[in-house]
Amino acid sequence: MxxxxxxxxxxxxxxxxxxxxxELLVVLAAAVAAGALLLALLAVAAExxxxxxxxxxxxxxxASGVGEPSRSPLEGYFNGLQxxxxxxRPFRLTLQLESAAGGLGFLAAERELPAAAGELxxxxxxxxxxxxxxxxxxxxxVYVNDAVAWSTPLAGPVRGYAVAVSGIRPRRGKVxxxxxxxxxxxxxxxxxxxxxVRFEYASFRRCEDRxxxxxxxxxxxxxxxx
Amino acid sequence: MIQGAVYGLVFLAATAYAVxxxxxxxxxxxxxxxxxxxxxxxxxxxxxPALVGLLNLSNRTLARLVNPEVAVTLGDLLLTxxxxxxxxxxxxxxxxxxxxxxxxxxxxVSAIGLKxxxxxxxxxxxxxxxxxxxxxxxxxxxxxxxxxxxxxxxxYHWAHFERVLxxxxxxxxxxxxxxxxxxxxxxxLGAASSLLVYRMTRPWFGAGAARVALVVSLAAVETVLASxxxxxxxxxxxYTLLSLTLVLAAWRLHSQGRYRAxxxxxxxxxxxxxxxxxxxxxxxxxxxxxxxxxxxxxFVERRAPGPPAPGRNRQLVATLxxxxxxxxxxxxxxxxxRRAALRVPxxxxxxxxxxxxxxxxxxxxxxxxxxCFENYTxxxxxxxxxxxxxxxxxxxxxxxxxxxxxxxxxxxxxxxxFDLGSQTYFYLNAAELRGLGPVSGxxxxxVLAISRWFSALFLGALVVAFRRLWTMPxxxxxxxxPLLYLxxxxxILLFLAEVQPRYLYxxxxxxxxxxxxxxxxxxxxxxxx
Numbered sequence: 001m002x003x004x005x006x007x008x009x010x011x012x013x014x015x016x017x018x019x020x021x022x023e024l025l026v027v028l029a030a031a032v033a034a035g036a037l038l039l040a041l042l043a044v045a046a047e048x049x050x051x052x053x054x055x056x057x058x059x060x061x062x063a064s065g066v067g068e069p070s071r072s073p074l075e076g077y078f079n080g081l082q083x084x085x086x087x088x089r090p091f092r093l094t095l096q097l098e099s100a101a102g103g104l105g106f107l108a109a110e111r112e113l114p115a116a117a118g119e120l121x122x123x124x125x126x127x128x129x130x131x132x133x134x135x136x137x138x139x140x141x142v143y144v145n146d147a148v149a150w151s152t153p154l155a156g157p158v159r160g161y162a163v164a165v166s167g168i169r170p171r172r173g174k175v176x177x178x179x180x181x182x183x184x185x186x187x188x189x190x191x192x193x194x195x196x197v198r199f200e201y202a203s204f205r206r207c208e209d210r211x212x213x214x215x216x217x218x219x220x221x222x223x224x225x226x
Numbered sequence: 227m228i229q230g231a232v233y234g235l236v237f238l239a240a241t242a243y244a245v246x247x248x249x250x251x252x253x254x255x256x257x258x259x260x261x262x263x264x265x266x267x268x269x270x271x272x273x274x275p276a277l278v279g280l281l282n283l284s285n286r287t288l289a290r291l292v293n294p295e296v297a298v299t300l301g302d303l304l305l306t307x308x309x310x311x312x313x314x315x316x317x318x319x320x321x322x323x324x325x326x327x328x329x330x331x332x333x334x335v336s337a338i339g340l341k342x343x344x345x346x347x348x349x350x351x352x353x354x355x356x357x358x359x360x361x362x363x364x365x366x367x368x369x370x371x372x373x374x375x376x377x378x379x380x381x382y383h384w385a386h387f388e389r390v391l392x393x394x395x396x397x398x399x400x401x402x403x404x405x406x407x408x409x410x411x412x413x414x415l416g417a418a419s420s421l422l423v424y425r426m427t428r429p430w431f432g433a434g435a436a437r438v439a440l441v442v443s444l445a446a447v448e449t450v451l452a453s454x455x456x457x458x459x460x461x462x463x464x465y466t467l468l469s470l471t472l473v474l475a476a477w478r479l480h481s482q483g484r485y486r487a488x489x490x491x492x493x494x495x496x497x498x499x500x501x502x503x504x505x506x507x508x509x510x511x512x513x514x515x516x517x518x519x520x521x522x523x524x525f526v527e528r529r530a531p532g533p534p535a536p537g538r539n540r541q542l543v544a545t546l547x548x549x550x551x552x553x554x555x556x557x558x559x560x561x562x563x564r565r566a567a568l569r570v571p572x573x574x575x576x577x578x579x580x581x582x583x584x585x586x587x588x589x590x591x592x593x594x595x596x597x598c599f600e601n602y603t604x605x606x607x608x609x610x611x612x613x614x615x616x617x618x619x620x621x622x623x624x625x626x627x628x629x630x631x632x633x634x635x636x637x638x639x640x641x642x643x644f645d646l647g648s649q650t651y652f653y654l655n656a657a658e659l660r661g662l663g664p665v666s667g668x669x670x671x672x673v674l675a676i677s678r679w680f681s682a683l684f685l686g687a688l689v690v691a692f693r694r695l696w697t698m699p700x701x702x703x704x705x706x707x708p709l710l711y712l713x714x715x716x717x718i719l720l721f722l723a724e725v726q727p728r729y730l731y732x733x734x735x736x737x738x739x740x741x742x743x744x745x746x747x748x749x750x751x752x753x754x755x
Contacts, residue, residue: 031518042622053623091623126609126616160609201616 054125054202056093059109062178078109081196095181096130096196097138110143110178113204115170122207123149123168123177128160131195140197143178145171166209177204270636271713273692275720278637279644280685283678302672303679310683313445317437318746329437330424334417337444341416345409345454352456354652355386360456362386363394364403375567380607381578384570388504391568393461405454412453412460420444422467423735423742426474430705431743439742446684446734447677448646451653459731462506466732469498470711473516474704476547485547492547496555503560504569508715508729513556515711517549519703580617581606583722621722636720643716643725646733647681650674688737691744708736 061078081094095107115121127140141151142163149165168175179199320329352360365374366387378384394408401407420443428436443449452460472495479488495516503509563569570578584606606613625632650673695709712733719725 039625042618043625053619091620126611128606128609160606162609162611201620203619 052203053091054113054204055090056109056199056202057090059093059111062108062110063106078107091202092198092200093179093202094196094198095179097181097183097194106180106182108143108178108180109199110176112174112176115168115173115175116206117170117173119170119206120166120208121168121170121175121204122164122166122209123175123202123204124162124164125179125199125202126160126162127179127197127199129195129197132159138194138197139180139182141180141182143176143180144168145176146178166207175204268692268696268709268713271715271717272709273689275636275640275644275716276685276689276692278640279646280682280689282641282645283647283682283685302676306676306679307683310445310680313441314438314745317441318434320434320437326433326437330421330440333437333440333444334421337420338413338417341413341450341453342410344450345413346406348454350405350454350654356455356457359386359390359394359458360408363390363398363456366390366395367398367403371568381570381574381581382607384574385507388569389458389506392465392501392505393458394456405456408456409454412455412457415460415464416449416453417444419464419467419735420738422464422471423738426467426471426705426708427739427742430702430739432747435742435746437742438746439738442684442741442745443735443738446738447680448649448653448731449734451650451677452731455653458505459728462502462508463732463735465498465502465505466508466512466711467735469495469502469512470708472498473548473552474707477704480547489547489551492551493555496552497559499552500556500559500563503556504563509556511715511718512711513552515707515714516552518714519707519710576614577610578613580613580615583617584613584620632721639720639725643719643727643730644685645727646685646730647674647678649727649731650677652728684734684737684741687741687744691740694744694747695740705739708739712736 061074063074077098081096082092093109095109097107123142123144125142129138129140139152140161142149142165144165145168149168150163152161181194181197183194317329317333362374375387378387393411397407397411420440423443424436424440427439449460472491476488476491476495479485479491499509499512501509502512560569564572564575654670654673716730719729
């Protein structure tokens with residue numbers, strides 16, 4: 001055992017080395033084990049509960065506009081927008097139109113998510129832009145099962161939106177989500193790159209929230225101010 | 227790809243080194259558990275990121291040597307090396323007959339004199355946080371707390387408000403609006419921090435080590451440059467050392483059986499930690515580190531601290547004073563400050579809680595401050611969502627999907643956090659040496675390269691010091707507290723938060739303790755007093 005009197009006063013002691021103290025090791029090992037356990041619990045919770053965020057790696061690009069780009073260059077452009085190789089960008093999706101003059105008319109990413117028939121689902125995502133988006137300029141929209149569920153409110157300039165869509169009913173065991181970016185009469189001169197829009201913190205899960213009665217299943221949070 | 231391979235090699239080398247070290251005689255020979263725990267706590271917290279930072283620094287500095295575009299010369303680096311070596315050797319071999327107090331006085335007076343000369347000669351245009359904090363300080367001084375507080379609407383407004391209260395505002399009120407009201411205080415507080423380092427190091431590692439620790443912390447290039455800025459780094463380091471001093475004093479009082487005094491000092495420690503938290507947001511890290519060590523001392527040791535005291539439950543008192551009292555005092559005082567609207571209001575804190583974590587927890591982000599600020603802080607700040615739950619979701623999902631990516635992120639972020647010396651630009655931004663023209667272009671490159679080279683030497687010594695610490699036959703238990711604090715802080719930053727090197731400003735003092743232990747240990751045949 002270390003001589004605690006000497007340790008406390010700092011004077012050299014004749015005891016054994018600090019790290020031979022089995023008790024100290026027990027405490028430190030317990031702290032490390034507790035940390036590891038916490039991480040393991042988090043991982044299990046992520047897998048089994050609603051905490052799991054949507055993985056954007058499986059999402060595919062869709063585009064239209066001048067030139068109707070073929071699939072392969074589109075995927076190249078789409079992949080180039082992302083933060084890194086697909087394996088390293090699971091939870092964030094970036095979309096950006098090419099410069100408005102002669103670029104893509106719209107760019108979207110979509111995916112069909114498996115869902116249980118008869119259940120209601122909610123979809124949430126944060127959208128933030130690299131520069132303020134003014135009204136009538138760049139449009140951001142969320143489509144659910146090919147219907148517009150949310151679109152950029154006519155207010156600006158803003159740089160962030162918290163989007164929440166509830167009361168989603170699956171169609172043939174699936175729900176198709178599409179995140180879209182569209183330029184509308186946006187022709188700056190000289191041409192400048194359009195703002196990039198980042199979608200993240202996306203979640204898709206069962207929930208009992210039915211959304212507004214008799215309306216399209218849309219409910220969007222108020223946009224944030226800059 | 228190449229960078230990944232280099233980091234992989236570094237990791238393998240560090241592991242192999244740890245295993246090799248473990249086979250030696252000394253404390254590490256005590257068993258597998260010892261090696262595992264030691265490697266995890268100090269290795270992940272300090273040793274490995276310091277090693278990665280060192281490689282990164284050396285790489286940049288050496289690149290400058292072969293790049294003719296950069297003004298730094300081999301002579302600059304040689305001169306820096308010689309100056310550092312001269313200081314260390316002078317401190318280590320200080321003649322005993324001249325006396326220890328004489329050395330301390332000489333070192334402090336010289337350092338204070340040089341730094342005062344520096345801060346009175348340079349003119350610094352304030353940028354970024356420094357400008358904001360000094361501007362807010364002036365507002366508070368002129369219009370009062372109440373009038374100004376009503377305009378604080380964002381979380382970061384409040385963060386600046388908190389930071390100026392324990393340092394800049396009192397200085398501004400006492401000495402007026404001129405820069406000397408904080409530059410002189412910075413110089414004095416830096417010297418006081420070094421003095422605390424000396425006082426801590428001496429009983430643990432000997433007089434030579436304490437002298438080296440003193441001069442290293444006084445001479446660190448960034449501690450000189452930071453003196454000219456209205457910063458929270460300088461007082462933050464001082465409050466860190468003050469907190470450590472208080473908790474160590476509580477331990478000492480325990481060992482002497484002075485339980486009542488120990489309880490009082492522990493309460494003082496809780497308050498000092500609160501000031502540290504207000505100033506630099508690292509109070510809870512300090513509490514966590516001291517609790518880890520305090521638990522070991524008070525709860526598990528079969529021989530509880532202190533001499534036998536009939537009728538008194540020493541372990542209970544030890545647990546109370548070393549672990550619980552500081553938390554209770556800290557928590558109560560913290561709540562009182564929030565109710566008095568002197569800290570971020572609880573509601574705003576809850577709303578913004580996790581925002582910082584959300585910004586910095588990416589496995590794939592580089593953790594750089596500019597990146598986080600541009601990409602997250604501005605657009606995120608206005609979104610009214612529950613950041614705590616989102617952060618938890620992101621952390622959990624990230625961990626679940628990419629444990630490997632998180633390790634890679636840890637190494638990548640270590641190069642940012644341990645890019646010590648890089649803050650020179652920050653501190654020197656728009657600085658103008660009177661009569662010498664602005665410090666920009668080649669001259670700034672030169673100062674930066676010298677500062678980085680000093681940092682590389684410092685980190686190199688720190689890395690080797692850990693090896694020495696691990697193989698020392700006897701390490702005083704309290705001497706691990708600064709290391710634990712540094713390890714917990716670094717690990718939290720690397721795994722969870724944004725990684726500005728400025729968060730590690732206190733390393734110039736805490737690291738100096740171990741650098742001193744390495745370089746100032748008793749020479750062969752020399753009898754240390």
